[in-house]
């Protein structure tokens with residue numbers, strides 16, 4: 001299928017071809033031609049559709065799985081209709097648990113070091129900056145069983161380990177304790193001593209303030225958990241590590257700030273939005289059919305609203321993804337500048353407080369700023385373009 005991205009069409013072919021020596025991850029198919037010189041073929045280099053067929057002589061290269069290759073030569077570089085890109089097979093691509101996720105390298109190392117030591121970690125950051133994704137990726141990277149628990153439904157201190165439910169048996173009702181994900185993980189970790197478990201308590205600032213005290217003895221030196229179903233203290237096995245996530249900022253209704261004694265039980269790690277270029281790369285690889293210039297405009301808006309010292313708006317990566325998701329839909333493949341602006345405004349202002357046309361609100365300020373930013377960001381596609 002031809003690539004309809006406007007900025008790509010304008011760049012000369014030679015600038016769009018890969019350089020010999022460049023390395024990519026590709027997925028091969030077997031060449032369907034009989035007795036081929038090239039035993040493997042592929043259509044993409046990384047996330048991008050290649051300008052010519054990608055070919056490889058090495059029949060030992062596996063098909064249908066991600067593999068690493070190095071570009072050896074590009075034949076007929078001036079013809080868009082003929083020639084191929086020859087690559088050498090280097091080996092299978094390692095599955096990177098952090099693939100597709102931007103994490104500041106120092107933050108990643110620090111997080112993994114705390115996990116290795118068994119220290120509870122509090123991930124703190126604005127909405128949609130990757131806290132939950134980071135916790136899961138780190139669990140995979142350090143070979144831990146990942147156990148997710150959402151604290152927003154916690155009302156009582158006991159709710160962390162078990163919840164009281166009504167059961168009907170032979171027409172009679174009785175109450176019984178059902179273990180939560182944390183309660184089940186405690187049991188499992190006590191048996192599977194050779195595995196490590198990460199219990200990820202998401203949205204810790206959404207549970208009732210007093211209820212939060214229920215996990216304090218789990219996190220401090222005493223490492224015990226009150227089990228309401230047996231009315232006894234359970235020891236927390238050494239192979240369990242606790243990570244919690246909270247939103248920061250004053251824009252979160254339904255949240256309560258952790259008190260200092262609660263925070264003191266954690267190593268606090270601040271997580272922030274990816275830098276603009278990193279977010280652009282993430283979106284390009286997730287939405288390969290969206291015009292690069294449109295992705296640049298979306299990320300430019302997000303980065304400016306987040307970092308402008310007078311605004312400091314929490315523009316979630318979910319918002320930038322939402323715009324790209326729509327742009328990747330058939331119905332929006334030919335989106336013009338006005339439509340792009342409307343999509344960005346809807347995704348960003350819709351998540352902020354106030355009315356878009358009221359400049360005294362966050363949404364209104366963002367709306368005006370979006371118009372200004374887009375006026376300065378060329379997208380090379382006007383109405384009907």
Ligand SMILES: Nc1ncnc2c1ncn2[C@@H]1O[C@H](COP(=O)(O)OP(=O)(O)OP(=O)(O)O)[C@@H](O)[C@H]1O
Nearest residue numbers: 100101102126127128129130131132133274317318
């Ligand atoms: N740093 C990032 N790198 C790549 N993708 C990201 C990043 N941050 C957020 N995303 C994407 O945004 C979405 C939300 O991410 P995630 O749930 O991890 O954020 P969060 O900080 O936990 O959000 P919340 O504050 O609402 O709990 C996911 O689809 C995720 O892939």
Ligand SMILES: [Mg+2]
Nearest residue numbers: 131132202245
């Ligand atoms: Mg989260």
